[in-house]
Amino acid sequence: MPDMHGTRALPRASLPALTTALKPALGRLPGSVWVLLLLTLVFALTGQGFLSVSNLLNVGTQSSILLLIALPMTLIIMTEGLDLSMGAVLTLCGVALAMVMVATGSLLLALAVALGVGLVFGMLNGALVAGLGIPPFVATLGTLGVAQGLALVLTDGQSVVGIGDIIPLLYSGELLGIPLPLWLAVAFYGLFHWLLYRTRFGAYVFALGGNREALKFAGVRINRWLVTVYALGGVMAGIAALLLTARMNAGHPTAAIGLEFDAIAAVAVGGTTFDRGNGWLPGTVLGVLAVGVLRNGLNLVGVQSSIQVAAIGLLVLVVLLIESIKGKA
Template sequence: MKLGLQPSAHPEAQRGFKLGHNFSALWDRLGMIIILILLCIVMTIMAPNFLEAANMTNILKQVSVIAILAAGMTIVILTGGIDLSVGSIVALSGVVSVMASQAGVNPLLAMALGMGAGYIIGFINGFFTAKLGLPAFIVTLASMTYVRGLAYVTSGGYPVVLEDSTFRFIGSGAIFAIPTPIYFMVVIYIIMFYVLKYTMFGRHIYAIGGNEEAARLTGIKVKKTLVNVYSISGLLAGLGGVILAGRLYSGQPTAGNMYELDAIAAVILGGSKLTGGVGKIQGTIIGVLIMGVITNGLTLMDVSYYWQLVIKGGVILSAVIIDRLRS
C-alpha cells in the first residue's frame, strides 16, 4: 500500500553531533574493548610471561568452555531470561558422554548423547518458562539443582575415567598447534553472530526481549522462539560439558560448578542488559576474555585463588558501574 503524502516543510534531522553523544556511541562500540586492552597492558607489566604466544593460546583454551556457555547465555539474556542450569548441564553431559564412551559407544555418538542430554534439559527449561509462563530464574534454579543431582546419580558420585583418544582429542588435542576447543569456540561465535544478525530467529530474539507484548501482537511466535532459545543454551552447555570432559580425561559430577555465574558475568560485562533486548555476541566474547585475562594474569602473578575471587568480583562490579555511569 503506497501513499503519496507531501513531504513536510520542516524535515527535522535530529542527528546528535554533540560531544557527549559521540562519546556515548564510541563507548557502546569500544568501551569494553578499551578495558580489555588496559587490563592486558597492566598484566604485561606486572606478569612478565603474560604476552607470550603460548600464554595467549593458553588463555583462549582456558576460557573456551565458559565462552561456549556464554554464547548460549547471551541469547537467553537477550530475551530477558536467565539460565542458571548450564553449569550443572556441563557436569551431566560430561558424565553421560564419558560413560557411554566407556561402554563402547562410538565416541562421536557418545558426545552427541551428552549434548542431547543438554538439549533435553534446555527444552524442559524452555517449556516451563515459555509455555507455562513460570519465571526463568526459578525454573532454571530447579534444573540447576536436579541436573546436578542427576549427574551424581548417573556417575555414582565418582569421576568416570575417559580412555577414548578421539574423545580426548576434542578437549586436549591441537590442530596446527592451536588447541581444539578454540576452534569450537570460534565456530560457535561465528554461527551465533550470523544467527543474531541475519536470521529471523535472531531478530525475533531481540524483539521479544525488547517488548514481549509487542512481539506477540506483531505475530511473532514468542513461545516457540523462547523454547528454542533455552534448548540452544542447553545444547551449547552440553557441548561445553563434552569439551571439558575431553580436557579432564574424565566425566566428573562436580564439573562446571558455578560456571553459570561466570557465563552470566561475561554476558553482562559484554554490554547486554539483564532486562533483555540489548546486547551483542561480540560483546560477550570481550566479556569472556576480560574474565579470562584477569584469572590468567593473577595466576601468573602468584595471587592466591581466594584473592582472585575477590578481585574478579570487584572487576565485575566496577565494569557494571562504569557502564551505568555512561547511560
C-alpha cells in the first residue's frame, strides 16, 4: 500500500528478512572495524576539530611511522615470532642517520647507514631465533638492550641536531595535497601486500607459522626464510627512522622506545594471531588506524601520555573480547 506521500511502504515482513540477511555480513566484520568506528564516533563528539580534514590527515601522517614497523611485525608474528627490539633498533637507526647527516650532509649515505644498522640487527635477531633456537621473546629482548645502549652511548643521551632542511621536508612536504609520509605508507603497504599474497616468500611466511613441518619435508631451508623475515623487520626500522628523524628534526636516543608495543598492539587488534600463521595484512592497517585515532583523540581531550599506554592495552583487550564473543556466537 502507498503511504501518505505516495510511495510504497516497505512490507513489515521484509524488515526481519533484511536483518537476517545483514547479520552474517556484519558478523564477519573484524572487531577492529567496530572499535575504530566507535572511537571515531566518541572523539567526534568529545574532541574539538577531530573530524577536520587537517586533523584526519594528521592522524594518517602520525600513523605512517607505526605502519612501517607494524607491517613487518605482522609477518614476524605470523611465523610465531616476536620482535621486542624494533623500537630500540628504530631509535638507533635514527641516531645513526642523524649523525651521518650532520657529518657528511649526504642523505643517501645517511639512509644507507640507517638501513645497514637495521639490517644487521634484523639478521642478528633471525640468527638467534632460527640458528640458535633462542625463544624470540628472549632473543629480541637482548637485542633491545644492545640497541638502546648503543644509542645512548653514541649520543651521550643528547639529541643529534643540525641535520639540515632536506630530511624535515620529507615529513612536512605534500604531493597533490597529501602528506608525503602517507604516500610512503601506502607504497610500502602495497609492497608488503604483494610479498605476502603474491609471492613464494609470502607462502613460506604462512607456512612457517601454520605448517612448518610441511616446509621441512618439501626441502625448504626454514632458517634462511626465518632470518629473512626478521631482516626485513630491521630494514623497515631503518626506513621508519627516516620519517621519525624528519618528524623530530633530530636524532633522539629514546625517540621510539616503546613503539614496538604500539606495533604489536596494532597487529593484535588487526586480527593476526600468535599461532598457526593466521594473519591479515589489511587488518594491520585497521589496527594501526585504531591506535592512531585513539592516541590522537586522547591528545585532543588532554589525556596524559602515561594513561594513553594503558588505553592502548585496553583497546587490545576489547578487540580480543569482541572476537571471542563472535567466535562463541
